[in-house]
Amino acid sequence: MSRIVYVNGEYLPEEQAKVSVFDRGFLMADGVYEVTSVLGGKLIDFGGHMARLRRSLGELSMGNPLSDDDYLAAHRELVSRNGIENGMIYLQVTRGNPGDRDFAFPPEDTPQTVVMFTQEKDNLADNPAATTGWKVILTEDLRWSRRDIKTVQLLFPSLAKMEAKAAGADDAWLVEDGVITEGTSNNAYIVKDGTIITRQLSSDILHGITRAAVLRFAREAQMKVEERGFTPDEAKAADEAFVTSASAFVMPVVEIDGARIGEGKPGPVAQRLRDIYIEEMRKAAV
Numbered sequence: 653m654s655r656i657v658y659v660n661g662e663y664l665p666e667e668q669a670k671v672s673v674f675d676r677g678f679l680m681a682d683g684v685y686e687v688t689s690v691l692g693g694k695l696i697d698f699g700g701h702m703a704r705l706r707r708s709l710g711e712l713s714m715g716n717p718l719s720d721d722d723y724l725a726a727h728r729e730l731v732s733r734n735g736i737e738n739g740m741i742y743l744q745v746t747r748g749n750p751g752d753r754d755f756a757f758p759p760e761d762t763p764q765t766v767v768m769f770t771q772e773k774d775n776l777a778d779n780p781a782a783t784t785g786w787k788v789i790l791t792e793d794l795r796w797s798r799r800d801i802k803t804v805q806l807l808f809p810s811l812a813k814m815e816a817k818a819a820g821a822d823d824a825w826l827v828e829d830g831v832i833t834e835g836t837s838n839n840a841y842i843v844k845d846g847t848i849i850t851r852q853l854s855s856d857i858l859h860g861i862t863r864a865a866v867l868r869f870a871r872e873a874q875m876k877v878e879e880r881g882f883t884p885d886e887a888k889a890a891d892e893a894f895v896t897s898a899s900a901f902v903m904p905v906v907e908i909d910g911a912r913i914g915e916g917k918p919g920p921v922a923q924r925l926r927d928i929y930i931e932e933m934r935k936a937a938v
């Protein structure tokens with residue numbers, strides 16, 4: 653069945669939805685995006701995603717074509733029109749179509765492009781992968797240095813994901829100057845002697861919306877949290893490891909570059925945080 657997608661104010665069957673070949677998102681990856689999960693037909697942490705969207709746009713001196721209320725209404729409309737119980741809503745905003753290709757930004761009144769679509773995923777909350785855990789490989793982080801901006805420039809993460817798949821793993825953790833930054837599309841954590849360790853916020857990593865919520869819940873549950881970088885050796889010797897993202901929630905990691913983590917099974921901290929996250933976010937969903 654064809655989806656109904658949103659393009660610049662219109663709701664269209666996906667086959668009829670079109671964006672210009674001159675769109676700067678297409679030509680220059682001059683666009684930003686957000687992915688919001690849907691559980692039980694409701695949006696998870698929508699406010700967090702809107703706040704980060706505003707920040708990404710601001711960092712790139714790009715306008716924000718819609719209000720938060722407009723984005724919310726469009727998200728809800730897509731959930732309803734596509735009958736989404738569980739899944740994700742993808743939102744992309746670009747600098748639009750100046751009608752030609754030019755490195756210089758187009759005039760500020762150039763209409764921007766806004767696209768949204770749904771991806772259904774029935775087992776989002778009871779994902780079988782969460783009971784076995786992910787295997788990750790380590791690879792060099794060759795992305796640009798403004799990873800705090802959620803741009804659609806995703807070629808390197810995609811290459812790293814393919815490298816992981818070729819190695820029989822689920823994802824790659826990226827390493828820069830001997831320290832892990834994050835996963836290809838998630839934030840990375842280890843647990844040692846009960847302390848949760850994850851890289852501090854900076855322009856080296858994306859400021860995960862799930863990361864913020866999970867660290868808040870961890871602190872509320874009196875767990876110890878250290879925000880600092882950790883090395884591959886430290887990771888391989890950890891008691892537990894996991895990643896967080898809007899679509900994976902809290903996903904245990906059981907192997908890092910061939911080294912078994914802990915018992916080689918999802919650990920208690922990751923499992924507990926996953927349960928708390930899903931429960932609390934369901935309550936707060938809009």
Ligand code: PMP
Nearest residue numbers: 837838839858860861862897898
């Ligand atoms: N880091 C990167 C590089 C990502 O692409 C993502 C997911 N978009 C994350 C972290 C996790 O962010 P969030 O929890 O907001 O999905």
